[in-house]
Amino acid sequence: MNTTYTDPADAIAHDPMNEPVVPPADLVASELPADSNIPLNSWQSVRSRFPHGINWVVAGWLAVMHAGAVAALFYFTWAGFFTFLALHFVTACLGVTLGYHRLFSHGSFKVVPPLKYFFAMCGMLSAEGSPAFWVATHRKHHALSDQEGDPHSPLHGFWWSHLLWLQPKKTNEEVTAMLKRWAPDIWKDPGHRIMHYLYPVILVGSGVALYLAGEYLMGGIGLSVLLWGLCMRMTVVYHGTWCVNSATHVWGYRNYKTRDQSRNLWWVALLAYGEGWHNNHHAYQRLAIHGHRWWELDITYRVIWLLKKLHLASGVQDQLPTR
Ligand SMILES: [Zn+2]
Numbered sequence: 001m002n003t004t005y006t007d008p009a010d011a012i013a014h015d016p017m018n019e020p021v022v023p024p025a026d027l028v029a030s031e032l033p034a035d036s037n038i039p040l041n042s043w044q045s046v047r048s049r050f051p052h053g054i055n056w057v058v059a060g061w062l063a064v065m066h067a068g069a070v071a072a073l074f075y076f077t078w079a080g081f082f083t084f085l086a087l088h089f090v091t092a093c094l095g096v097t098l099g100y101h102r103l104f105s106h107g108s109f110k111v112v113p114p115l116k117y118f119f120a121m122c123g124m125l126s127a128e129g130s131p132a133f134w135v136a137t138h139r140k141h142h143a144l145s146d147q148e149g150d151p152h153s154p155l156h157g158f159w160w161s162h163l164l165w166l167q168p169k170k171t172n173e174e175v176t177a178m179l180k181r182w183a184p185d186i187w188k189d190p191g192h193r194i195m196h197y198l199y200p201v202i203l204v205g206s207g208v209a210l211y212l213a214g215e216y217l218m219g220g221i222g223l224s225v226l227l228w229g230l231c232m233r234m235t236v237v238y239h240g241t242w243c244v245n246s247a248t249h250v251w252g253y254r255n256y257k258t259r260d261q262s263r264n265l266w267w268v269a270l271l272a273y274g275e276g277w278h279n280n281h282h283a284y285q286r287l288a289i290h291g292h293r294w295w296e297l298d299i300t301y302r303v304i305w306l307l308k309k310l311h312l313a314s315g316v317q318d319q320l321p322t323r
């Protein structure tokens with residue numbers, strides 16, 4: 001039966017292509033602000049989001065990566081720079097935008113298990129959290145976009161949505177509850193569960209491997225390869241991903257009238273392999289293709305298209321809406 005909606009946002013919300021993988025949860029009491037009269041972007045509101053203080057491991061890691069990125073400028077080598085470029089593509093495109101986002105969070109296509117874990121491994125090397133953590137956070141963002149409970153909305157302040165949202169400390173019970181609620185399919189997968197617990201080891205191991213490769217395989221430039229391949233690369237990838245959460249909910253144009261503040265922003269699309277066409281994505285979240293107009297370059301979709309041609313991806317959701 002075809003239902004006609006007078007409000008375009010209603011039509012989009014009820015489109016089968018917009019079905020979330022996990023249905024939206026009702027807001028639970030702990031996610032509501034203590035005092036709803038407090039403006040969302042006030043200092044008081046931001047401070048109330050740190051009930052257990054600061055996660056110093058995350059804050060320290062991000063500080064060291066940014067310091068390392070500055071130091072990398074003084075240790076430039078071409079081998080280090082090409083390591084940066086290659087690992088940027090592998091971790092940000094294959095890992096985060098293709099793997100964590102379109103494959104795991106939205107089920108926009110399917111791949112065989114070895115490839116699934118390969119993309120998961122690429123994503124973990126971006127140091128944006130385990131697949132289960134990333135997927136749970138992201139699905140919650142779609143379910144509660146720009147409302148109370150959205151993990152990273154600019155309505156709570158631009159810097160909150162860019163990187164401050166990562167800083168509050170969470171108890172193990174809170175994290176596990178979030179993973180079970182928002183990423184049950186990922187959490188019950190034994191391979192993903194192992195990856196979740198091995199995540200810190202894999203990250204530190206990747207740094208050691210980069211240093212040793214630079215030192216012994218590239219002629220004694222271990223420090224340069226470490227600074228460019230790890231610190232500079234992670235810092236640039238972080239800001240690319242974070243801009244999708246912050247900038248594309250603030251600046252840009254809208255192709256679709258959605259209930260959130262999502263926008264399409266060309267420079268974020270370039271920085272994050274097509275993820276900057278964020279209004280298109282919020283309107284049709286299960287679509288593998290985020291660039292809906294001919295000029296909206298979407299490199300991640302081009303990789304998915306290639307995987308499909310090579311018979312390595314199936315069930316690719318790539319039929320653009322006709323309206
Ligand atoms: Zn968004």
Ligand SMILES: [Zn+2]
Pocket residue numbers: 101105106138142281285
């Ligand atoms: Zn998404």
